[in-house]
Amino acid sequence: MTSALTGKRRDDERRRDHEFGVGLPPLLWVPAGLAFALIALPVVGLAIRADWPRVPELLLSGSALDALRLSLVTAAISTTLCIVFGGPLAVVLARGRLAGLSVLRSVVLLPLVLPPVVGGLALLFLLGRTGLLGRGLDLWFGVTIPFSTTAVVLAQTFVALPFLVVSTEGALRTAGQRYEAVAATLGASPGLAFRRVTVPLVLPGLASGAVLAFARCLGEFGATIAFAGSLQGTTRTLPLLVYLERESDVDAAVALSLLLVVVAVAVIAVARPRGVEGSR
Amino acid sequence: MRPGVAARVVVRRPEFTLDVELDVAEGEVLAVLGPNGAGKSTLLDVLSGLLRPAEGHVRVGDETLTGDGRHVPPHRRGVGLLAQQALLFPHLTALGNVAFGPRAQGVPRGEAERRARELLAAVDASELEQRRPGRMSGGQQQRVALARALAPGPALLLLDEPLAALDVDAAPALRSLLRRVIRERKQTALLVTHSALDALVLADRVLVLTGGRVVEQGPTREVLARPRSPFTARIAGLDLVPGIACPDGLRTADGLLVSGRAAGVDDGEPAVAVFPPSAVAVYAQRPSGSPRNVLPVRLAAIEPRGDTVRLRAAAVDGGPAWVDGLAADVTPAAVADLGVEPGVELWFAVKATEVAIHAAG
Numbered sequence: 350m351t352s353a354l355t356g357k358r359r360d361d362e363r364r365r366d367h368e369f370g371v372g373l374p375p376l377l378w379v380p381a382g383l384a385f386a387l388i389a390l391p392v393v394g395l396a397i398r399a400d401w402p403r404v405p406e407l408l409l410s411g412s413a414l415d416a417l418r419l420s421l422v423t424a425a426i427s428t429t430l431c432i433v434f435g436g437p438l439a440v441v442l443a444r445g446r447l448a449g450l451s452v453l454r455s456v457v458l459l460p461l462v463l464p465p466v467v468g469g470l471a472l473l474f475l476l477g478r479t480g481l482l483g484r485g486l487d488l489w490f491g492v493t494i495p496f497s498t499t500a501v502v503l504a505q506t507f508v509a510l511p512f513l514v515v516s517t518e519g520a521l522r523t524a525g526q527r528y529e530a531v532a533a534t535l536g537a538s539p540g541l542a543f544r545r546v547t548v549p550l551v552l553p554g555l556a557s558g559a560v561l562a563f564a565r566c567l568g569e570f571g572a573t574i575a576f577a578g579s580l581q582g583t584t585r586t587l588p589l590l591v592y593l594e595r596e597s598d599v600d601a602a603v604a605l606s607l608l609l610v611v612v613a614v615a616v617i618a619v620a621r622p623r624g625v626e627g628s629r
Numbered sequence: 630m631r632p633g634v635a636a637r638v639v640v641r642r643p644e645f646t647l648d649v650e651l652d653v654a655e656g657e658v659l660a661v662l663g664p665n666g667a668g669k670s671t672l673l674d675v676l677s678g679l680l681r682p683a684e685g686h687v688r689v690g691d692e693t694l695t696g697d698g699r700h701v702p703p704h705r706r707g708v709g710l711l712a713q714q715a716l717l718f719p720h721l722t723a724l725g726n727v728a729f730g731p732r733a734q735g736v737p738r739g740e741a742e743r744r745a746r747e748l749l750a751a752v753d754a755s756e757l758e759q760r761r762p763g764r765m766s767g768g769q770q771q772r773v774a775l776a777r778a779l780a781p782g783p784a785l786l787l788l789d790e791p792l793a794a795l796d797v798d799a800a801p802a803l804r805s806l807l808r809r810v811i812r813e814r815k816q817t818a819l820l821v822t823h824s825a826l827d828a829l830v831l832a833d834r835v836l837v838l839t840g841g842r843v844v845e846q847g848p849t850r851e852v853l854a855r856p857r858s859p860f861t862a863r864i865a866g867l868d869l870v871p872g873i874a875c876p877d878g879l880r881t882a883d884g885l886l887v888s889g890r891a892a893g894v895d896d897g898e899p900a901v902a903v904f905p906p907s908a909v910a911v912y913a914q915r916p917s918g919s920p921r922n923v924l925p926v927r928l929a930a931i932e933p934r935g936d937t938v939r940l941r942a943a944a945v946d947g948g949p950a951w952v953d954g955l956a957a958d959v960t961p962a963a964v965a966d967l968g969v970e971p972g973v974e975l976w977f978a979v980k981a982t983e984v985a986i987h988a989a990g
Contacts (some may be wrong), residue, residue, distance in 0.1 A: 527714075527716055528716060528718060530679060530703070530710075531710065531712075531716050531718075532704075532718075532729070532733070533678075533679075533702075533703035533704040534677055534703060534704075534708060534709055534710040534778075534783075534787075535704075535709070535729055535730035535733055535777065535778075535780070535781055536704050536705075536707075536730055536733040536734050536781045537704055537729070537730075537733040538704050538733075539704070541733055542704075545729070545733075546718055549718075549720040550718075550719070550720065552720075
């Protein structure tokens, strides 16, 4: 084992010294460079366009602070809901022995590929005052969900759930059931084995899924505007405010956008090691 | 009090049917040998409760674990497992891993950790207590896994090729450790293995499984020395000489010395000298010189085996009786040079460096 490892290390050193690796076809660099530029340049453009001296003032305006607070609070609640409900769903998908589980899995992926605005409309027709469930809620409990902060949370949870489920299910599959079988031979009941073995094993996967879900919640726009509208302090999250300011105060929109860029970069820094590279 | 095991297992699969009856006495180690697909893993799954057999029973002492309409789930059977892969829980230290079983049984933390420390000391892994599996070698992991498997005090310990995944340097040390720990604790165990050596060192009895059925069983040395099935002959494939370990090797019952290198055996212990037939040189005249074991034999049979020819020995009149059954693999050219035929007297010579002395029985 040790000798194999040192052998490999020696190989790596040799490769660095003499560069005898197979090269890339030169033509590949052109589309690759363009693709990278397409991702990186707009962000640079945003930074150049920003009116930097006014950025602090713009970010500290009443409407901006309201939106930021609302975004953080709703994203945090939605992420918690994703963990509480999505975690168990991932376990069922990874370990359940049901017929039709693959169909279920496809349905769970739906919000990932569906245009968010369609998701928002679907939520509206389910929970709106005339909707399938919404009518009952309104009649019997006097509860209306659309155009409330609750609606923001539901819209965000809807779009972010697949991120958490997919990441956690992947971690569960990687961990396999061998450790649980070992725990059983050591006298651990299924419940104890789940708590003391399975959960700690999939925690990194769950955490990176939660970070991705949080980022998705923070950036949510389409489903929110369709289902929750855009009311300052109640449903107007940061992306909605950016969209609104884009017409009246471009500098404010740019400043808020940069704030979202910073959050996005932070999320990538935290979640990337397992979330993106680990899932290749 | 560790009770014995009695089991009859019938599992029907499209490819084969497993139908085995076995018993393991209290404190005994039974080795199950067999080629791939013989049903060894299925047998282990049934004993550990992961699989419910179509028919049969598993009894440990007075308790029926499977059968009579009962099927005790894996975590309440008291059947431990040490597999090829250590499968230590990666998020726990060695101490946490070993304490896991007692904790699962409701033993308070302090007491569980005390027991875990004792077991880690018993497997020479005290210095690993606070280490996580990621920072241990394969051999270290397997030692900790052994301590973990013993910690809940299993009535039956299943050993599923516990040495197969270790490299050649780590396997002999763990083999003698396993033997010591299992003997000291009089642990009832069932060992599944491909290796005749593992069976010799660790097991009291062997059972040979082929195509889902028992084809041979009996005391380890007898079964391996006189293989009756082709599979046993192939895995036995080794020359064995029983005796008592002594400083330079092994002394046979008739007082002759077989020189060899001891592997985890103390002087005066029952032992067996093991060497491959390919290490045996064959002479028509008694060879002289170099330090080697020279045995007078009468040629019993010539068996062609692909590129080589196996010469099977029988005892000569007045010579040691234990050479009976020893094999030497030589080239067809060498056979032609010797001009041998069954019945002639020959000399088998094997270098002391090729002979390993293992504890046995």
